[in-house]
Every structure is written in C-alpha cells, then in structure tokens.
Amino acid sequence: MEGLNAAFSALSDPTRRAILVRLAMGEETVMELAKPFEMTQPAVSRHLKVLEEAGLIARRVDGTRRPCRLAEPGIAAIDQWLGMLRQALAKNYDRLDKVLEGMNSEKEKR
Amino acid sequence: MSKMTLTTEGDRYVIVTRHFNASPEAVYQAHTEPELIQKWLLGPEGWTMPVCINEARPGGRFRYEWSNGKGGDFYITGEILELEANRRIVHVERMHLPDATPDNHVETKFVADGAGTLMMMRMTLPDGETRKQMLSTGMEHGMEASYARLDSMS
Numbered sequence A: 001m002e003g004l005n006a007a008f009s010a011l012s013d014p015t016r017r018a019i020l021v022r023l024a025m026g027e028e029t030v031m032e033l034a035k036p037f038e039m040t041q042p043a044v045s046r047h048l049k050v051l052e053e054a055g056l057i058a059r060r061v062d063g064t065r066r067p068c069r070l071a072e073p074g075i076a077a078i079d080q081w082l083g084m085l086r087q088a089l090a091k092n093y094d095r096l097d098k099v100l101e102g103m104n105s106e107k108e109k110r
Numbered sequence B: 001m002s003k004m005t006l007t008t009e010g011d012r013y014v015i016v017t018r019h020f021n022a023s024p025e026a027v028y029q030a031h032t033e034p035e036l037i038q039k040w041l042l043g044p045e046g047w048t049m050p051v052c053i054n055e056a057r058p059g060g061r062f063r064y065e066w067s068n069g070k071g072g073d074f075y076i077t078g079e080i081l082e083l084e085a086n087r088r089i090v091h092v093e094r095m096h097l098p099d100a101t102p103d104n105h106v107e108t109k110f111v112a113d114g115a116g117t118l119m120m121m122r123m124t125l126p127d128g129e130t131r132k133q134m135l136s137t138g139m140e141h142g143m144e145a146s147y148a149r150l151d152s153m154s
Helices: A004-011 A014-023 A030-034 A041-053 A072-109 B024-032 B034-040 B128-136 B138-153
Strands: A057-059 A068-070 B005-009 B013-020 B048-054 B061-067 B074-084 B088-096 B104-113 B116-124
Touching: A004 A014, A004 A041, A014 A030, A014 A041, A014 A057, A014 A068, A030 A041, A041 A057, A041 A068, A072 B005, A072 B013, A072 B024, A072 B034, A072 B128, B024 B034, B024 B088, B024 B104, B024 B116, B034 B048
Parallel strands: none
Antiparallel strands: A057 A068, B005 B013, B013 B116, B048 B061, B061 B074, B074 B088, B088 B104, B104 B116
16 A cells, blocks of 8 residues: 555546446456456556555456455545545534634624 | 535545535635634644634735644644635645645635535645655544544443
C-alpha cells in the first residue's frame, strides 16, 4: 500500500477504473481482462502493476495463472481518510448550526 | 436539518455541500470572524482553538491553533486569495505537524437556498504521506475520545 496518492493516481486512468469495475464482479486472469479492451496483454499487465502497487488489487498464483481480485485494504484506506474527514466536518457544521441559531436570536433581541 | 454530502472529484478534490438555516451573510460571517470561527471550527470533540487570527481581506493571512489539552496541539496557517463578501472565499492553507503539509487549496461558496444557505466547499485531496500525518496527529486523538464516549453509552 503506497498510500492515498498512489491509489488516486491509479484511479485517474479510465482503463484502470474499468478494470476495477470488472474485478468488482469477481476474480479474473490477465487474458480475460484484456478481452474487452483494444489492448495487448503486456499493456493490461502494466495497468495491473500500477493497481497492485497502489494496493487496489491483489494477485495470487494458481499454477501458471496469476488471477487478480480487488484488494479491500487499498480501497478501505481511502474510505478511512474520507470517513475521518466526514466525521470532523459533520461535527463542525452541527456546531455551526448552533452558532448561527445564536446569531439569529441576537439579531431578534435588538 | 439537511445532511452534509462529501464526494470526490477526480483524484484531486473533495467536494462538500451543506445546507444551513441562516442567510448567506450570517454563514459567511461565521466563516470570517475569529470570535465566531473559534466556536465551531474544532473538528472532533475535545478540541479547542485558543488562537484564531483571520485577516478577512484578499491577501490577508490567518492562523488557527488547536489544542486537546493533552499535548496534541497543532496549527494551520494560510492566506486568503480571493474574497467576495457573503458569496465566496478562496484560500490556501497548510497544517503544521510541525512540518508544513503541502498546500491545501480551498474554495468555499455560499448561495441562497430557500430561506437558508447552501454552502459548497472544494478542497484539495492530500497525498498519502499527508493523510498519514493527519491521521496520526490531530484527528485521531479526537476520534478515540469519540469512540470512548460511544462505548460508555452502550
């Protein structure tokens, strides 16, 4: 897992996003993954390498095959950071609601 | 009360929207006046902002210092790039942990929405190293406190 930056650069490419969508349906080999794209297997392999280094996919050895699947921790790391941000901001804005309420009643008193 | 939305735009930005039951003037004021900012821009429970300096003008600087009373202190410095009263704030900020994180470019807009205001904020997504620092410094302590409270409630 190279971190959020690597994960997001990996996600910035449409082919890699399409590969992830495909893998969301289950494990696939490089050959299977290359089929829908007008791309050679080595080209697909290069995309898979980027996704693997970003911690977004994992591969296992099965004889001569190296099937790929989604790696939960990579996706989860992004979610974790966004989740933390979401929670901190939600708390801030709930407090801001009260501050605004207070400002409003101040105005009415005048 | 309307809920907050938080989405990513491509691989570079986070977009946050939130409705408030107050005029754009009031929401803008609460984003620019230090004595109001200090009351809400605190992140997780348990943090206070003992120092809040905000020069609300284009080219103005700001400095927010947070403390959790347990040595988890950190601060943010920034500059205001553009300011349209009651409508829009564009600023750049970085956290000091104590080394400065890469600049976070933030645009905040306030638009009348019924009797209230729709706030839209677009911020830069931090890189992996910054994210790690942020998780391990400020916010994590507060999160632990929140979880502890949650545990004691169950």
